[in-house]
Amino acid sequence: MAIQVSVCGPRNCTEEDRRNAREIGRLLATRGAVVICGGYTGVMAEVAAGAATAGGTVVGILSRADREGANPDLTITIPTGVGEARNNIIVNSGDAVVVIGGSWGTLSELALAKRRGGVPVVQLGGWQILDADRQPLLGIEHAATPAEALERTGLWS
Template identity: 50%
Template sequence: MAIQVAVCGPARCTSAEAEQARHVGELLARAGATVLCGGGPGVMAAAARGARSAGGLVVAVRPDDGRAVTRTPDEDFSAVVMTGMGQARNVILVLSADAVIAVGGSWGTLSEVALAMRRERPVVVLGGWRVVDPAGEPVAGPVVVTTPAEAVRAALEAAR
């Protein structure tokens, strides 16, 4: 089975974050990985678009039941899982992934990073949350990178 990498990030992202996510999705697809995402706008849509542009497989794990008005166009997804679970769907997304790449940051993204770390999934952070301990030192675990290529390389190496 192909390696599955979740690409997480804010629904409301900057244009730079969207471009990074698109490039991450494209590179994952070119490497033969299946891209998992939350099925929404912003980073999720950009990662899906990048993966599909490279002929990749994209699975969206949606928080709703399919009746939502604001959705990313279905052509960006190979398959859609409607959970009806709201943000609790983050657990399904993370547990389905061999590694997680977080692009940018939002409260939902921080939730996905924390869930992945608790479930011992490798986490790669590209321009997003930096978690520190009470002394201000970085918490061990997430790998911080600065480019989409580094993010994909680190996630695939950790997933193997």
């Protein structure tokens, strides 16, 4: 069975987030991994485009009950009709979760991934979460590059 990696990130993202997402998608496809994402614009569209250029498989877990607005680089679309609750489906579908950039929806995906437990969660850019002592929250791997993000998942060691 192929490795599945959930990639989460905002629809309104920075250019750096776009570049990172596209490269993550490309790298995942070259490793034979299936990319799971939210299926719309921003980071989701870039990770799908990157994987598509390398012949990869991309599954879009859509919030709507139809395919309206789904990005064209998806291989498979799953319209859920459950709105933002689809974030839980996205993070539960991956053998690892990579979070790129930051937004409230992305933060919810990061939290759901950590609550799930048992899978690596890697953050590339975005918000830094601090504990009550203003120290970085334990259990989230941080990466500076797309290649390092995949390395930190531990899936290919």
